[in-house]
Amino acid sequence: MIRLIRGTVIAHGKDHLVVEVANAVGLKIFVPEPTRTQAASGATIVLHTYLQVREDALNLFGFATEEELEIFELLLGVSGVGPKVALSTLSALSPDALRLALANNEPAVIARVPGIGKRTAEKIILELKDKVRESQAGLEALAAVADVDAEVIEALIALGYSVVEAQRAVQRLPKEATGVEERLRLALSQFSA
Missing domain, CATH: 2.40.50.140 (Nucleic acid-binding proteins)
Structure with missing residues (x-):
């Protein structure tokens, strides 16, 4: 291998x-x-x-990271999820965003990934929720970042970008960037490059 x-x-x-x-x-x-x-x-x-x-x-x-590889392999273990769908999931959602969606039982977040419908998203949550665990403190930190990122995504969509473009732009943002305004400015700079 x-x-x-x-x-x-x-x-x-x-x-x-x-x-x-x-x-x-x-x-x-x-x-x-x-x-x-x-x-x-x-x-x-x-x-x-x-x-x-x-x-x-x-x-x-x-x-890029072992964490992404581990999540990819876990996704492959879900019936009905092949390599292309698992790769599409990691293209649209960061590992942190996926973990948060699993922990909060939010199939709608996963269903936004191209190629994943509502039933597949529910199946992913059902099969992976117990396999991907996060501490309560870690979940709170992820939730805070997810709230900021959700605002940035909403702002980008309001500016005319697609959901997928907005999610990809947010996923590429450095973790050091905090605050809605800074993250939005950095996301917009990606579209002008």
Whole structure:
């Protein structure tokens, strides 16, 4: 099993990166949207990976953190959730946002992910709620950040951006940025870049 890739980003695709590893071998690695957009061509990248072996293909999925990889693997354990839906989930929701939705039993948050309907969102909560635990203090901190991010998302939607664009912009914000105004300013700067 390939668990870690270190190499140079040589190309970007719609849902993947091509990473050059030892001796000019380029690997196509499917990655979440935030990882894909943050990876600059020519930059060295380290990805925690999951190798899907199928009869007709070998697919490699890469994640910036071990936490994202763990959540991806948990999502794959839910019946009806395949790699593309799990990857789409991590493209639209940060691990913290997903944990908060699971802890607060909020299928509507998960159902906003493209490719996930209400029933699948409910199934994800039912099957993963006990597997993804967070301390009460951790949940309170996540809730505070989620409230600020919800306001930023609402403001971006009011400005004409789609829900998915707004969620992706918020997901790419640095954790150090606090407050609605600062996070909104940083999110808007992503659209002008």
